[in-house]
Amino acid sequence: xxxxxxxxxxxxxxxxxxxxxxxxxxxxxxxxxxxxxxxxxxxxxxxxxxxxxxxxxxxxxxxxxxxxxxxxxxxxxxxxxxxxxxxxxxxxxxxxxxxxxxxxxxxxxxxxxxxxxxxxxxxxxxxxxxxxxxxxxxxxxxxxxxxxxxxxxxxxxxxxxxxxxxxxxxxxxxxxxxxxxxxxxxxxxxxxxxxxxxxxxxxxxxxxxxxxxxxxxxxxxxxxxxxxxxxxxxxxxxxxxxxxxxxxxxxxxxxxxxxxxxxxxxxxxxxxxxxxxxxxxxxxxxxxxxxxxxxxxxxxxxxxxxxxxxxxxxxxxxxxxxxxxx
Numbered sequence: 001x002x003x004x005x006x007x008x009x010x011x012x013x014x015x016x017x018x019x020x021x022x023x024x025x026x027x028x029x030x031x032x033x034x035x036x037x038x039x040x041x042x043x044x045x046x047x048x049x050x051x052x053x054x055x056x057x058x059x060x061x062x063x064x065x066x067x068x069x070x071x072x073x074x075x076x077x078x079x080x081x082x083x084x085x086x087x088x089x090x091x092x093x094x095x096x097x098x099x100x101x102x103x104x105x106x107x108x109x110x111x112x113x114x115x116x117x118x119x120x121x122x123x124x125x126x127x128x129x130x131x132x133x134x135x136x137x138x139x140x141x142x143x144x145x146x147x148x149x150x151x152x153x154x155x156x157x158x159x160x161x162x163x164x165x166x167x168x169x170x171x172x173x174x175x176x177x178x179x180x181x182x183x184x185x186x187x188x189x190x191x192x193x194x195x196x197x198x199x200x201x202x203x204x205x206x207x208x209x210x211x212x213x214x215x216x217x218x219x220x221x222x223x224x225x226x227x228x229x230x231x232x233x234x235x236x237x238x239x240x241x242x243x244x245x246x247x248x249x250x251x252x253x254x255x256x257x258x259x260x261x262x263x264x265x266x267x268x269x270x271x272x273x274x275x276x277x278x279x280x281x282x283x284x285x286x287x288x289x290x291x292x293x294x295x296x297x298x299x300x301x302x303x304x305x306x307x308x309x310x311x312x313x314x315x316x317x318x319x320x321x322x323x324x325x326x
Contacts, residue, residue, distance in 0.1 A: 165278025
């Protein structure tokens with residue numbers, strides 16, 4: 001009888017341990033003007049540590065905080081930037097060079113001058129003002145020496161098109177360091193998946209949204225993502241319309257300083273890390289389909305899914321470099 005009780009107890013203990021191992025913890029909230037949702041296979045609450053990581057990244061690169069390093073730098077104050085800033089700057093410089101300036105964090109001042117929002121007509125900016133602002137655009141004009149950034153006084157640096165992806169990587173790498181190897185980090189739709197969803201014993205399933213101009217959310221395609229990151233950049237949430245009904249994206253052409261008229265509505269990029277995926281998703285919006293195709297021939301590490309309007313204003317999709325099927 002005693003033996004049966006012991007065996008029953010051990011069986012119960014095994015089931016209990018198994019149940020604990022296969023349970024995810026979900027942390028969610030608001031950050032960087034959007035949401036975050038972190039799902040990982042551990043019963044340990046890492047909320048305080050993740051909040052601290054978000055705080056450090058904001059302190060380094062938020063253009064919305066007046067006391068951040070990047071805000072001080074944009075006011076031409078003497079600032080010694082931190083490791084977060086250095087990593088993002090170096091990656092930005094590399095992608096700026098690879099895309100021949102299509103990705104350029106110094107276009108921020110021109111974007112601000114256009115006062116882009118989700119509604120309204122294109123503002124009548126004086127061409128002389130745009131030309132003047134464009135004189136300080138170009139990441140090649142910004143240098144990095146001894147942890148200090150040297151830039152023209154008029155140059156405004158804005159990492160909003162890459163910092164969110166970087167934050168995803170930072171949280172993912174933190175969870176890896178805590179041996180929570182099965183996790184999905186989602187910040188405003190920028191994602192990094194590691195391992196599997198242990199509760200379902202399946203790969204992480206993520207979706208690419210349809211470019212709905214009415215603000216509704218529907219999924220165009222859902223894919224499995226494992227040990228990769230995906231970022232999506234869309235032109236359907238922020239745009240302006242001119243008197244002829246032409247829709248202009250909030251993407252500013254880094255060569256001209258004017259909004260890009262584009263038929264690309266959504267670009268999703270899969271890469272090894274989310275910072276890289278985020279930056280390329282932004283760069284590709286300004287490049288157009290043919291240039292994207294040509295670029296990807298020499299960059300097989302990037303997988304791309306595009307949703308665009310054809311000549312008949314109907315939606316089409318294009319999967320490049322073996323972007324996974326649903």
